[in-house]
Amino acid sequence: MINAKITGVGGYVPEKVYDNAYMESIVDTSDEWIIRRTGVKERHISDDNEYTSDMAIKASQIALENSGLKAEELDLIILATVTPDYFTPACACLVQKALGAVNAAAFDYNAACSAFVTGLTIAKQFIAAGTYKNVLVVCADTLSKATDYADRATCVLFGDAAGAAVVSATEENGIMETELGSDGDLAITALAYRNSDEENEKRVSKRKETIWMAGQAVMKFAVKAMADASLRVLEKSGLSWDDITLVIPHQANYRIVDSAIKRMGITEDKVFLTLEKYGNTSASCIPVALSEAVAEGRIKKGDKIILVGFGGGLTWGAALLEW
Ligand code: ACO
Secondary structure, eight states: EEEEEEEEEEOOOOSSSEEHHHHHSSOOOOOHHHHHHOOEEEEEEEEOTTOHHHHHHHHHHHHHHHTTTTTTGGOOEEEOOOOOOOEEEOOHHHHHHHHHHHTTTEEEEEEGGGGGHHHHHHHHHHHHTTTTTTEEEEEEEGGGGOOOOHHHHHTTTTOEEEEEEEEEEEEEEEEEEEEEEEOOOEEEOSSSOOHHHHHHHHHHOOTTTTTOOOOHHHHHHHHHHHHHHHHHHHHHHHHOOOOEEEEEEOSHHHHHHHHHHHHHOOOOBBBBBOOHOOOBGGGGGHHHHHHHHHTTSSOTOOOEEEEEEEEETTEEEEEEEEO
16 A cells, blocks of 8 residues: 655745734734734734745745755656636646656645645545655645735734655655545635626625735634534544644634634643734745644654644645644
8 A cells, every 4th residue: 555645844925924914904903903803913914916836836846955865856746726826727737847746746725724634635635556756745825915905804814835745755754644525615716707786786995806815704614514524534444632742724714723723622722823924825824834733743753643724615625644
């Protein structure tokens, strides 16, 4: 049996910061409200001429370096984004070119904030089938470019970031179990070619390409989806919460994480959060947090961890890994 394991991980956040004082200066909000209702203190924001692929390349270079692999050894690059530089070429192709990954196929995919877990699942399948040995999974989003900065209910939540992981064939345990789900729903939308007066009307700015969501409905869905998906991968593996050293959830809102972990029956000391510093950076939340948890020594070889996310689609997913 060929297994798939993360051999290197990397994260990148842009330099510019919008703190809560800045958010107070652009919409009718307060530092107190944002912290109490979301847990976010700061978000990192790309420059006007800094795009998703620029951040993706930086995170990928770090992941590659940490894995010890050469770019030519990559067989496949998959990149998840909801804010691509172009409709074509795929951002994955821009990363392929910049890395010099001359032997890699490349494509983009979209599973919104659940995309890192989705990407690990795709990588595991290609590796288990014997098709590829080394797959780079990248998540990158410049959500700030799709944020309605006139809408106080969404603009305080989002930031920009990129995260990447090299997944390689191994005989060791690695990505042990994954669980994915979807429920096509318009609770979170940002429109491309489709025109809809109804969608325009929902937005303060009336700009259809900005992100709108039914905040309370998404919160309810997220708590159940993250708890259920985590329990499902535990069940499939035959392990219990005592075997799990760390959980890295999607970092959308502290209240969602808090309610989800109560439902899972675990305490916050098992959970790694970057929410306060970066806000919701879409699919990048999990790999950026993973990269920081590894750098801080919170994850050691042999540890079993759970990554769990939810997002637009609606989608959800969890992965149980042995590090
Ligand atoms: N500052 C001050 N007041 C605010 C703000 C703000 N930034 N935002 C909303 N309010 C107000 C509302 O207008 C409302 O006022 P009203 O009672 O006078 O009408 C009041 O606060 C309560 O609003 P709610 O929407 O009920 O607030 P809630 O507690 O649900 O928090 C939030 C809103 C933070 C958006 C929450 O619903 C949430 O986090 N939802 C989930 C979002 C999410 O996880 N999305 C993930 C996917 S995004 C993606 O995939 C890219």
